[in-house]
Amino acid sequence: MTAADGMRHTLEDLLARTADRDRRAFAELYRRTCARLFGVCLRMLREREESEEVLQEVFTTVWQRAASFEPARAGALTWLIALTRNKAIDRLRQRRERVLDDPIDLERLPDERLEPATEVESSQNYARLANCLEQLEARQRRSVREAFFSGATYKQLAERCQVPLPTMKSWIRRGLMQLRSCLES
Amino acid sequence: MNTPLRDDDPELRYAEYVLGVLDADARAAVEREMQESDAAAATVAAWHRRLLPLAAEIADREPPMRLWQRIRTELRFDPRDRQPPGFWENVRVWHWLSLGAGAIAVACILALVLIVRQPSAPSVTYMASTLAQQNGNVGWTATMDISNARIIVVPAAPQGLATGRAPELWLIPKGEKPIAVGMIAADAPITLPLGPALLARVGPTAVLAVSVEPPGGSPTGQPTGAVIATGTIASAGSLATSIS
Numbered sequence: 160m161t162a163a164d165g166m167r168h169t170l171e172d173l174l175a176r177t178a179d180r181d182r183r184a185f186a187e188l189y190r191r192t193c194a195r196l197f198g199v200c201l202r203m204l205r206e207r208e209e210s211e212e213v214l215q216e217v218f219t220t221v222w223q224r225a226a227s228f229e230p231a232r233a234g235a236l237t238w239l240i241a242l243t244r245n246k247a248i249d250r251l252r253q254r255r256e257r258v259l260d261d262p263i264d265l266e267r268l269p270d271e272r273l274e275p276a277t278e279v280e281s282s283q284n285y286a287r288l289a290n291c292l293e294q295l296e297a298r299q300r301r302s303v304r305e306a307f308f309s310g311a312t313y314k315q316l317a318e319r320c321q322v323p324l325p326t327m328k329s330w331i332r333r334g335l336m337q338l339r340s341c342l343e344s
Numbered sequence: 345m346n347t348p349l350r351d352d353d354p355e356l357r358y359a360e361y362v363l364g365v366l367d368a369d370a371r372a373a374v375e376r377e378m379q380e381s382d383a384a385a386a387t388v389a390a391w392h393r394r395l396l397p398l399a400a401e402i403a404d405r406e407p408p409m410r411l412w413q414r415i416r417t418e419l420r421f422d423p424r425d426r427q428p429p430g431f432w433e434n435v436r437v438w439h440w441l442s443l444g445a446g447a448i449a450v451a452c453i454l455a456l457v458l459i460v461r462q463p464s465a466p467s468v469t470y471m472a473s474t475l476a477q478q479n480g481n482v483g484w485t486a487t488m489d490i491s492n493a494r495i496i497v498v499p500a501a502p503q504g505l506a507t508g509r510a511p512e513l514w515l516i517p518k519g520e521k522p523i524a525v526g527m528i529a530a531d532a533p534i535t536l537p538l539g540p541a542l543l544a545r546v547g548p549t550a551v552l553a554v555s556v557e558p559p560g561g562s563p564t565g566q567p568t569g570a571v572i573a574t575g576t577i578a579s580a581g582s583l584a585t586s587i588s
Contacts (some may be wrong), residue, residue, distance in 0.1 A: 335356065
């Protein structure tokens with residue numbers, strides 16, 4: 160913690176000022192979010208060099224397109240994570256026929272549940288989501304989680320979990336629809 | 345729970361897009377729809393709000409220092425092609441500062457800090473270093489702005505850089521290996537972020553050093569070329585109580 164935390168600007172402020180070409184705000188935004196977003200890149204891509212390239216792409220896009228951030232639709236951190244995941248997923252789709260992963264046994268996949276260390280609002284949202292995830296049937300929950308963290312396609316997930324493609328689709332789709340109704344109840 | 349499965353739910357594709365399970369073509373189709381239809385974009389945004397909190401489980405990982413420099417370079421933030429410079433980046437201010445390198449520079453920096461300091465800051469801590477070369481001349485001066493986690497490195501009249509080579513700044517904590525701070529310049533002031541690992545080690549027992557590296561920085565993560573300047577780090581004080 161640095162002394163400057165006492166007068167933190169919100170990420171939304173920093174993003175708005177970045178849209179106005181404020182380089183200091185942009186640098187501060189980088190400093191405050193780079194570790195979070197780099198973690199997301201590494202988790203999905205699992206290669207350091209590629210993760211660095213994607214993170215660089217993310218922040219150059221942020222500088223160029225910060226004006227397209229609409230605070231009414233999502234918080235700044237959500238926007239940044241969405242941008243990062245999109246770029247990481249695009250990168251994953253460009254990988255050709257690489258043998259990606261070891262098979263997964265969904266019966267044994269652990270349900271991690273960590274205490275998120277991020278800002279208060281996002282930890283409340285996390286708690287609600289985690290609660291709804293827990294209400295899903297185990298295979299649905301694990302496939303949704305695995306899909307989220309790996310960025311793999313239905314086809315890749317089905318292969319890795321050694322189940323037929325329609326089965327994987329059905330688990331994930333049921334999971335998503337149930338999550339929606341749970342989160343909106 | 346017994347929600348019926350509805351494969352035809354129009355929202356499903358948007359949810360699948362956000363989750364990340366669609367192939368490249370299907371992703372591109374959703375992205376086109378988002379551009380053309382506000383309703384599609386709003387539905388995707390709603391799924392972002394629903395699912396992205398799960399990213400809280402992913403551990404933070406500090407990217408390497410030089411990534412910020414790479415971003416600055418890509419965006420042409422380099423002082424040579426910038427438009428109106430900000431105060432800290434103003435070349436003339438820094439050039440003037442480095443003429444009085446050493447103790448005088450520290451005093452000047454403190455004076456400037458007082459001018460630009462934001463009044464609500466609870467405390468402001470600075471450290472400074474004069475990076476001397478073997479001939480005794482000052483190569484660079486560095487100011488570590490601890491509160492804002494950054495270091496500002498200003499060239500005086502550095503020598504010993506071959507063409508096609510670039511100066512890289514390192515922090516060497518006592519008894520530890522050098523840690524890359526980032527690429528600096530021989531002809532322009534550079535501001536670099538100080539990550540937690542560096543912030544934790546900046547102090548009077550650590551040393552700053554400049555080595556000669558390929559333009560993108562040392563390929564190994566450790567200095568590979570000659571060390572052309574070094575300097576100890578002195579506290580330039582905390583201004584918390586003196587000016588509030």
